[in-house]
Amino acid sequence: MKHLYRILIAVGLALVIHGNVNAEEASYNIKLMTPETALKAALAGMKECRSIGYQVTVAVIDRTGQIQVLLRDRFAGMHTVESATNKAWTAVSFKTNTSQFASNTQSGKESSGIRHISKVLAIGGGMMVEAGGNLYGAIGVSGAPSGDEDDKCTKAAIASIFEDLEM
Numbered sequence: 001m002k003h004l005y006r007i008l009i010a011v012g013l014a015l016v017i018h019g020n021v022n023a024e025e026a027s028y029n030i031k032l033m034t035p036e037t038a039l040k041a042a043l044a045g046m047k048e049c050r051s052i053g054y055q056v057t058v059a060v061i062d063r064t065g066q067i068q069v070l071l072r073d074r075f076a077g078m079h080t081v082e083s084a085t086n087k088a089w090t091a092v093s094f095k096t097n098t099s100q101f102a103s104n105t106q107s108g109k110e111s112s113g114i115r116h117i118s119k120v121l122a123i124g125g126g127m128m129v130e131a132g133g134n135l136y137g138a139i140g141v142s143g144a145p146s147g148d149e150d151d152k153c154t155k156a157a158i159a160s161i162f163e164d165l166e167m
Contacts, residue, residue, distance in 0.1 A: 030063060031134045037161050038068035045141050045157030046071055056143030056153060059084035063092055063137045080142040086119050087126030087140030098126035099147055125150025129158055131165035
């Protein structure tokens with residue numbers, strides 16, 4: 001009888017362990033920026049652009065493509081809201097910064113057709129927010145005279161929160 005009892009316990013434990021493995025395989029956890037962290041980044045990106053004379057919009061999105069913060073400076077062009085959002089969306093969706101994405105998808109390249117997907121914007125200013133081995137989302141900046149200038153402001157936005165996310 002003791003032997004049967006031990007076998008039942010062993011089988012029960014095996015089922016519990018196997019059940020936990022299946023639960024782990026059936027779901028996953030992700031890390032997202034808090035609204036306060038996203039706002040801190042947006043403010044830092046806008047501040048950087050203002051310091052070099054540009055009125056911009058900064059969009060911070062989470063890793064699922066949802067807007068967390070959208071901040072438009074008072075004289076930023078009307079188009080900058082959609083552009084900043086789409087730059088961030090493109091960066092997180094394709095897991096590459098949009099300056100590199102623009103280069104990778106130029107006309108005549110194998111991947112050039114991907115530019116025709118709705119919301120894709122292949123111009124500098126969109127960068128992924130990664131820290132501690134996690135992809136948190138992306139930041140897009142629009143309104144400076146070039147993608148390279150937008151990139152400067154996006155880098156400042158990311159730098160302002162990098163240590164917060166690393167911890």
